[in-house]
Amino acid sequence: MKLFRHGNPGQEKPGVVDSSGQLRDLSGVIADINGAAINDETLKKIAALDLASLPLVPEGTRFGPCVSNVGKFICIGLNYADHAAESGVAVPSEPVVFMKATSAITGPNDNVIKPRNSTKLDWEVELGFVIGKHASYVELDEAMDYIAGYCVINDVSERNFQLERPGGQWDKGKGCDSFGPLGPYLVTRDEVKNPLDLYLWLKVNGKTFQNGSTDQMVFSPQFLVHYLSQFMSLQPGDVISTGTPPGVGLGQKPPVYLNAGDVIELGIEGMGTQKQVVVNA
Template identity: 50%
Template sequence: MKLLRIGPPGAERPAVRTEDGRTLDLTSVTADLDGPFLAGGGVDRARAAVAAGALPELAGAGAERVGPPVARPGKVVCIGLNYRDHAEETGASIPTRPVVFMKDPATVIGPYDEVRIPRGSVKTDWEVELAVVIGAPAHYLATPEDAAAVIAGYAISHDVSEREYQLEYSGQWDLGKSCPTFNPLGPWLVTADEVGDPQSLGLRLSVNGQVRQQGSTKDMIFDVAHVVWYLSQYMALNPGDVINTGTPAGVALGLPGTPYLRAGDTVELTVDGLGSQRQTFTPA
């Protein structure tokens, strides 16, 4: 099942995208797609409503803005250097444990919203990633195999990064990751049952029509189950939390001579089974 939110920022409505391309109004089931919805069996209730034919179609939905598929994530946790080729292109050592950093949840925007390049930025960079959305509380999971039970689904995440802020201005990465609009998410939250194996998804990103990243989640150093289990040993994961699982090679940082993003550039991202994103970059 594909869950989405449509409408202007702050006034999005929950919806379901059907296999035949219709958009169904989910407001009779929930006021929003958020942590309480996921924690309270909302996915099962939505699925039952679809099966019963109880949801009206949203007329004109195709002309409306698509918001992030999860409202107000409690936190966005990120895994750095989680693809061997990306670690190698940046000159970093292959990590023996997941590299963890946090991103301001307020960075999360819709998949087609404009991304604002910070004032004075000269190294705004792109990163296509698989996002995991948590659907049940998770703390001290016993094994990685237990992770599947707490994952609601997956989405495309664009972990936009300002490399000068990240690597030259600070001893930790958050400064270059938490600029406003730096995390487009969506277009859909695709439930875990529909995605199947999260370690068999292709990821692609292009800048102004030129392919920059093309990889597969099978090349993750730490797979999704391990990442969720690992994080649960150190923090409580809650319904609605988002985990960005890392990016493959092809970022500007790892491509000497490749220009960083500038105002007017357009970035397009796709992940198998999860749809696509497109953003135009504008000055802050």
């Protein structure tokens, strides 16, 4: 299934895509798409519905973030061998883990806000996944059972804040408001036969910069659930972003960065697309 959230910011309602691609409202069935609603039991209940009998979502309605009330927004850095190469660093022997502020989360087509004093605003198309049940010390062969579904994420980054400001903390360049567009859809794991065989792409002002495949991932979603659960419990609704393929602005020669008025378009095979306009803070 493809689940989504629709409506104005802070007033989003749950929705589902029916077999003909129509957007249907789920608010008469569940309250929201959140940690409480993406367990296996509730997902089976939704799948059993006659989706064609549900109300249609009005055309042109805004897509909100595909999951609400996210507790943790965990990101993995340098998780594509070819992206590590363009960044001039070795492929990590263990996952590079950092957090994005949950206040960075926005809808897939909302504006990206260029922060004050930003000089190196960058893009990163990424495959994200959402945890469906409490995970702690998960065995590798059981890890896929903890993934509720997958989504498109733009891991927007400010490279000056991330890499050049004193203190050495990636989080400063990763957690600004609007730096975490999620969605449009949460695609349940049964629809994603192989998360390591997905095409993903990103364009800026119509020019393709990222054009890759998840088969270049160093650490798979399955391994990441296992690995992260050794250090912290993962809760239903937590979001994990799995890294980006090559083609980011930082890797261009010379580097290319975003400015107000630029248009970012991105997507992942079978998971929908995003489109953002950059605006000044």
